[in-house]
Amino acid sequence: MQGDSRAFEAVIKSTERLVGQIVGRMIGNAEDRKDIIQDIYLNTFKHLPGFRHAARLSTWIGHIAYNTCLNFLEKRRLILPGENFLPEEEENAQASNAIESLIAHKQLTAILSEKLALLPPVYRTLIVLFHQEAMSYSEIGEITSLPEGTVKSYLFRARKQLKEHVLTAYKKDEL
Amino acid sequence: MNHHHLSDTDIQEYVLHRENCRQEAIAHLDACDLCMRKAANYSLLIEAMALMPATAVDMETTASIMARLPAGRRRSRRDSVLVCLLAMAGGVIVVPGYLFRRSFLQVLENVPALLLCLVVAASLVILLFRGRALLKHYQRRMKMLEFS
Numbered sequence: 001m002q003g004d005s006r007a008f009e010a011v012i013k014s015t016e017r018l019v020g021q022i023v024g025r026m027i028g029n030a031e032d033r034k035d036i037i038q039d040i041y042l043n044t045f046k047h048l049p050g051f052r053h054a055a056r057l058s059t060w061i062g063h064i065a066y067n068t069c070l071n072f073l074e075k076r077r078l079i080l081p082g083e084n085f086l087p088e089e090e091e092n093a094q095a096s097n098a099i100e101s102l103i104a105h106k107q108l109t110a111i112l113s114e115k116l117a118l119l120p121p122v123y124r125t126l127i128v129l130f131h132q133e134a135m136s137y138s139e140i141g142e143i144t145s146l147p148e149g150t151v152k153s154y155l156f157r158a159r160k161q162l163k164e165h166v167l168t169a170y171k172k173d174e175l
Numbered sequence: 176m177n178h179h180h181l182s183d184t185d186i187q188e189y190v191l192h193r194e195n196c197r198q199e200a201i202a203h204l205d206a207c208d209l210c211m212r213k214a215a216n217y218s219l220l221i222e223a224m225a226l227m228p229a230t231a232v233d234m235e236t237t238a239s240i241m242a243r244l245p246a247g248r249r250r251s252r253r254d255s256v257l258v259c260l261l262a263m264a265g266g267v268i269v270v271p272g273y274l275f276r277r278s279f280l281q282v283l284e285n286v287p288a289l290l291l292c293l294v295v296a297a298s299l300v301i302l303l304f305r306g307r308a309l310l311k312h313y314q315r316r317m318k319m320l321e322f323s
């Protein structure tokens with residue numbers, strides 16, 4: 001049994017970045033995050049014997065993490081990508097240069113992190129899994145139980161929304 | 176110049192998966208400054224996304240998860256209770272069995288041999304299945320903990 005515990009500690013170590021990314025992007029409140037992370041790993045430990053080798057362990061734990069967060073959000077009715085987004089602004093040539101200027105000011109990653117929080121939780125998670133964890137559409141599909149095509153189209157919309165938020169921030173700074 | 180600029184989806188597709196991009200879209204991008212600038216923006220955005228700091232799990236969380244893993248401790252306690260019960264059950268069967276062995280043998284002699292064989296065979300089959308299930312469970316857990 002002690003061997004199991006030690007091995008499980010290694011499982012936590014090897015997956016804590018992924019779980020942290022999913023929970024961190026989906027759940028806003030730090031106290032809620034701690035509880036959810038505990039639930040995820042306790043659930044993982046409980047269901048370890050049922051784990052099938054068809055999936056990678058990290059993807060499987062990612063799936064548990066995503067579902068636990070989703071259940072939590074569902075209880076609070078904060079769920080899927082909504083239409084709660086600002087009307088699109090026509091991107092003119094001046095605004096198109098905006099992102100480049102922000103990079104020049106070394107502000108882009110800071111602004112991005114801030115603006116990412118404005119996207120719906122599922123979009124945030126998809127962005128992070130694809131662009132930070134370098135996961136494929138099919139791996140993200142396994143974690144989120146979304147078809148690959150949906151993952152792809154949600155990602156397109158998420159990037160577009162994020163870009164518009166960044167450009168809006170840039171324009172406000174200019175005023 | 177074509178007045179229908181590319182959609183954001185086309186531009187993102189160009190930046191991320193150029194190999195999947197339509198030929199007309201590539202031709203448009205080569206000729207259109209505005210769309211090319213949008214593509215450049217997306218490239219920068221995507222580069223910056225990879226550089227954002229990751230959200231990390233609180234270090235104390237790992238420790239508190241390990242402290243809250245109840246199954247291990249509870250199960251080992253449950254295991255020792257089970258062993259005690261089995262030992263007691265064994266004692267209850269073996270001691271009187273030894274003391275009254277003659278009477279038992281007499282009873283057994285009166286039981287038809289076929290029935291006896293059936294009981295022994297059934298017990299063996301049950302034992303075999305339980306053993307196999309236990310072994311499989313153990314192997315699966317070991318395999319999984321190698322994080323392949």
Ligand SMILES: [Zn+2]
Pocket residue numbers: 179180181203207208209210211
């Ligand atoms: Zn164009």
